[in-house]
Amino acid sequence: MNGVLRSPLDAWAAYKTGAGSAGLSRELLEAYQLNRLRAAIRLAYTASPFYGQLLAGVAETGLDSLTDLQRYPFTTAEDIRRHGPRFLCVSQSDIGHVVTLASSGTTGPAKRLYFTPEDQEATVSFFRSGMVSLTAPRDRVLILLPGGRPGGVGDLLLTALKQSGAEPIPHGAVGDLSAALAVMAREQADSVVGIPAQVLALARWADYSGIKIAVKSVLLSTDHVPRAVIRELKRLWGCEVFEHYGMTEMGLGGGTDCAAHAGYHLHEADFYFEIVDSVSGEPLPAGEKGEVVVTTLTRRGMPLIRYRTGDISRFVPEPCPCGSALKRLAPITRRVGRYVSLGEFGRFTLADLDEAIFAVRRVLDFTAAVDSFANAGELAISVSAAGQPAGDGGRDIYDALESVPAVALARRAGKLKVAVRQEACQGTLAPSTGKRAIVELNNADGN
Numbered sequence: 526m527n528g529v530l531r532s533p534l535d536a537w538a539a540y541k542t543g544a545g546s547a548g549l550s551r552e553l554l555e556a557y558q559l560n561r562l563r564a565a566i567r568l569a570y571t572a573s574p575f576y577g578q579l580l581a582g583v584a585e586t587g588l589d590s591l592t593d594l595q596r597y598p599f600t601t602a603e604d605i606r607r608h609g610p611r612f613l614c615v616s617q618s619d620i621g622h623v624v625t626l627a628s629s630g631t632t633g634p635a636k637r638l639y640f641t642p643e644d645q646e647a648t649v650s651f652f653r654s655g656m657v658s659l660t661a662p663r664d665r666v667l668i669l670l671p672g673g674r675p676g677g678v679g680d681l682l683l684t685a686l687k688q689s690g691a692e693p694i695p696h697g698a699v700g701d702l703s704a705a706l707a708v709m710a711r712e713q714a715d716s717v718v719g720i721p722a723q724v725l726a727l728a729r730w731a732d733y734s735g736i737k738i739a740v741k742s743v744l745l746s747t748d749h750v751p752r753a754v755i756r757e758l759k760r761l762w763g764c765e766v767f768e769h770y771g772m773t774e775m776g777l778g779g780g781t782d783c784a785a786h787a788g789y790h791l792h793e794a795d796f797y798f799e800i801v802d803s804v805s806g807e808p809l810p811a812g813e814k815g816e817v818v819v820t821t822l823t824r825r826g827m828p829l830i831r832y833r834t835g836d837i838s839r840f841v842p843e844p845c846p847c848g849s850a851l852k853r854l855a856p857i858t859r860r861v862g863r864y865v866s867l868g869e870f871g872r873f874t875l876a877d878l879d880e881a882i883f884a885v886r887r888v889l890d891f892t893a894a895v896d897s898f899a900n901a902g903e904l905a906i907s908v909s910a911a912g913q914p915a916g917d918g919g920r921d922i923y924d925a926l927e928s929v930p931a932v933a934l935a936r937r938a939g940k941l942k943v944a945v946r947q948e949a950c951q952g953t954l955a956p957s958t959g960k961r962a963i964v965e966l967n968n969a970d971g972n
């Protein structure tokens with residue numbers, strides 16, 4: 526290979542699949558996955574009231590190959606909201622951790638995910654192997670993630686780092702930028718783990734305040750990581766930037782990129798991934814973009830079978846320069862249905878706005894709201910910048926939006942009004958869970 530270090534997730538998957546010193550191969554991995562899938566389906570069908578019903582008539586026939594799974598029904602976020610505890614394969618007393626996710630709409634029950642201590646241990650072991658890419662033993666790692674309470678993402682990462690011999694510095698999500706920078710300097714952090722928009726704001730605030738920061742690596746974790754943020758962190762801090770893909774439903778660990786930085790190597794010993802057409806549900810050939818569907822292979826408490834994640838991405842079919850046997854997922858570009866339609870002019874997503882607006886160097890943070898195109902056709906961008914607002918009314922933001930074709934076309938045609946509001950950042954960020962969205966006004970969001 527050409528000098529790119531093999532993804533450390535390979536060694537971990539080799540261990541989990543029993544491939545041992547023979548090394549991990551697709552054949553071994555897929556044989557392992559087929560066995561695990563059979564066991565996962567058997568467990569779900571026999572122990573969970575929800576799956577007992579859902580899989581009746583299909584679970585009995587078994588699986589001859591991985592593609593046989595395509596005969597199985599999907600599960601959705603709506604199923605989890607509606608049936609919650611009926612998903613469980615263990616008694617409630619065996620559950621060690623429950624995560625409640627507020628639903629994106631304001632009505633309806635919240636989504637609850639249940640984990641046994643063993644389920645959480647699987648996440649810790651994934652984090653431990655994933656962090657090998659960016660940290661050496663004894664490295665000091667600043668954790669800028671929410672979820673510091675026991676069992677939360679910050680807490681599991683803390684445990685994983687301790688086990689791997691690194692020195693974690695728990696902090697929580699960033700609120701006060703100067704205070705977080707002071708902690709970074711005082712603790713002499715070698716690495717930082719955080720939410721992309723927050724770490725970007727931190728780097729730009731340090732630059733604005735004339736504070737020199739030296740970190741070796743950054744790990745960004747969220748649903749989508751803007752390329753503009755990666756470029757800027759490399760420019761300002763000269764560090765290597767890694768990305769982590771995960772969601773609560775996956776127990777937080779889904780995949781991590783390797784030193785080639787060319788997609789997330791997937792956590793295939795604990796999950797089976799598919800990409801399907803987000804409308805028809807039909808499986809798509811490798812390389813085509815669609816919805817990410819995940820089946821848990823080792824989950825005990827609340828297994829998920831063919832769970833539609835709502836994330837849109839594709840497998841990268843070419844082998845990775847690092848030589849890993851694990852599949853790669855391209856960066857997530859959007860969530861299913863999470864785009865704003867501008868009719869004949871096309872559509873855009875938050876990811877499009879992120880790439881355009883975060884590329885403007887004075888921007889620390891921004892929010893976007895859109896009035897239904899049919900109604901008023903207004904896109905309101907509220908930018909928080911370092912220093913006083915530019916005197917030209919935010920010309921650079923208007924210029925940046927030219928790179929979003931639907932917005933540029935609709936604006937030029939006089940069908941979309943763009944309003945840019947600017948404010949000087951006072952050194953604090955709004956509370957964030959890492960899930961940002963375009964606010965839609967006057968629009969019954971049908972998703």
Ligand SMILES: [Zn+2]
Nearest residue numbers: 783845847849
């Ligand atoms: Zn790789």
